[in-house]
Amino acid sequence: MPSDISTNLNGTGVTISKLVILVTTSLIAYLIYEAVHSVFFHPLSRFPGPVFAKITRYWKAYVECIADRSFCHELERLHAQYGYVVRVGPNELHFADPQAYHDIYNNKNRWDKEYWLYKSFNEDRSSFGFLTYKEAKERKDVLNRSFSQAAIEGAEGLCADKVKNLCAAFSRQYQTSKPSDLFYAFRCMTMDVIITFCFGTDIKAVDAPDFRAPIIEAMDASLPVFIRFKYSDLYKNMILKCPPKLSKILSPSTAGLVDLQQLLLHQISGLCEDPEKLKQLPHQMTIYHRLLDPAAYRNGTVPSAGSLYEEAQALMFGGADTVGNTMMVGAFHLLKHPEHLRRLKEELLQVWPSLNGEEPRCRELEDLPFLNAVIKESLRLSSGVVSGLLRVVPKSGARICGIDIPGDTIVSCGSTFVHYNKNIFPEPDIFKPERWLNNPSLDNYLVAFSRGPRMCLGINLAWCELRLGFAHVYRKFDMTLHDPVPDSLPFKSTFLPWYYGTHLQVLTKPCDT
Numbered sequence: 001m002p003s004d005i006s007t008n009l010n011g012t013g014v015t016i017s018k019l020v021i022l023v024t025t026s027l028i029a030y031l032i033y034e035a036v037h038s039v040f041f042h043p044l045s046r047f048p049g050p051v052f053a054k055i056t057r058y059w060k061a062y063v064e065c066i067a068d069r070s071f072c073h074e075l076e077r078l079h080a081q082y083g084y085v086v087r088v089g090p091n092e093l094h095f096a097d098p099q100a101y102h103d104i105y106n107n108k109n110r111w112d113k114e115y116w117l118y119k120s121f122n123e124d125r126s127s128f129g130f131l132t133y134k135e136a137k138e139r140k141d142v143l144n145r146s147f148s149q150a151a152i153e154g155a156e157g158l159c160a161d162k163v164k165n166l167c168a169a170f171s172r173q174y175q176t177s178k179p180s181d182l183f184y185a186f187r188c189m190t191m192d193v194i195i196t197f198c199f200g201t202d203i204k205a206v207d208a209p210d211f212r213a214p215i216i217e218a219m220d221a222s223l224p225v226f227i228r229f230k231y232s233d234l235y236k237n238m239i240l241k242c243p244p245k246l247s248k249i250l251s252p253s254t255a256g257l258v259d260l261q262q263l264l265l266h267q268i269s270g271l272c273e274d275p276e277k278l279k280q281l282p283h284q285m286t287i288y289h290r291l292l293d294p295a296a297y298r299n300g301t302v303p304s305a306g307s308l309y310e311e312a313q314a315l316m317f318g319g320a321d322t323v324g325n326t327m328m329v330g331a332f333h334l335l336k337h338p339e340h341l342r343r344l345k346e347e348l349l350q351v352w353p354s355l356n357g358e359e360p361r362c363r364e365l366e367d368l369p370f371l372n373a374v375i376k377e378s379l380r381l382s383s384g385v386v387s388g389l390l391r392v393v394p395k396s397g398a399r400i401c402g403i404d405i406p407g408d409t410i411v412s413c414g415s416t417f418v419h420y421n422k423n424i425f426p427e428p429d430i431f432k433p434e435r436w437l438n439n440p441s442l443d444n445y446l447v448a449f450s451r452g453p454r455m456c457l458g459i460n461l462a463w464c465e466l467r468l469g470f471a472h473v474y475r476k477f478d479m480t481l482h483d484p485v486p487d488s489l490p491f492k493s494t495f496l497p498w499y500y501g502t503h504l505q506v507l508t509k510p511c512d513t
């Protein structure tokens, strides 16, 4: 090589390596500056918490995705170490005080939902996924006609049918001397309710052999995957935008979910093309009857097919596991504490003396104090959603637990920090339905459905399912625990609780009369 060219190339090499050194040094200096600023000079610097949490939101990613720890349990450890308010992200605080729950989630606040958590569900255009109060209110106002107390009273027969299908399946299991897996069975029933009530179709999940309905297994498999979506859009898009056939090959455990998604997408595109098809649905309560009615909107424009699909998915995820888990947790404690089960059965016998006679309606069940106390205690212990429901403090700032919090701070107080608070619920780990009797003020601390403008849309439907479910199951069956009997029901937080321990299996002996 001629010497002048090689000198030139060497010169370029030196320049490039200088540039690399300069860029790297600047980057490191910038990161150090950001870290120092975040720890010592940020408006939240006065709040205690792990150092890495103060520096980067990926500290949470490390805890959840790499260390594989359940974040609501991690928060318990952090609060024990740092006190009732902990900085868990550069711009995020978690509170462990029930007062904070009421300061954050109340009817006066119109705070936005936090971007990364709520985007991770891929339901951005649904009542659950809309970040702003305004968008969510518009959608919820339309859907409320299907979910109001009066609407649910009208749909009680539909719920009762699904509960009876579950009871028939329990009887079949017993006839073949097989136990029923309650972890699956109750969620099959609640999934059947949602699918029929919201979409007017029937997948008969309770009739799946041993209650192993593909959609329920697929939802179980997908919950831990959603955690990772919070931290990487790339990963989320890779999984969710995959063509259905490929997705089923790559992830056979979530194939049931893909099937149901395809069924819903097909139904939605059919209805969007020809709204006359609404008349073919078996009842008038479906979400499509509401959402596809232009008169329900101020601007007369109905949502896109994509938005309808996201709404359908939000209702499916929001309405099935939550109710099913509550019933499973209730069953676990009732069967472990026969004195409570006896008392519940005695109360049910008063309104339903003979199985050949007329069965009680929800209205009558509402007046049974012990049944309602059992349901509240089951809701308390299962807690509904166990992850913090992240909210963004408005620009003007807010006062939480008597502390001034700057605008744009992400805040939350997990429901378990209310439901397991010793001062409000003494011996919080113990199932004590009687704590709810003659104590209406305690209802202020039952926050399973959350509070404020973003509280649960399906609360009336959930209560209807729970009352009918508990009444029919415990009036019609004598249940006994089947080995292996779990000592507890351990869960991990995946927004909803994800129960990973031994499943609750029971023998379901039908009562004679």
Ligand code: HEM
Pocket (backbone or CB within 6 Å): 127, 128, 129, 136, 140, 194, 314, 315, 316, 318, 319, 320, 322, 323, 326, 383, 384, 385, 389, 447, 448, 449, 450, 453, 454, 455, 456, 457, 458, 459, 461, 462
């Ligand atoms: C025991 C049963 C249930 C529990 C414990 C429960 C709990 C909750 C909680 C805690 C939230 C607030 C979520 C957040 O702020 O991000 C919520 C919202 C919601 N729930 Fe439920 N839920 C239950 C049943 C249902 C049912 C049966 C449906 C309907 C089919 C439903 C539909 C929704 C919807 C659409 C939202 C979003 C509301 C909004 O963001 O404004 N839920 N639910």
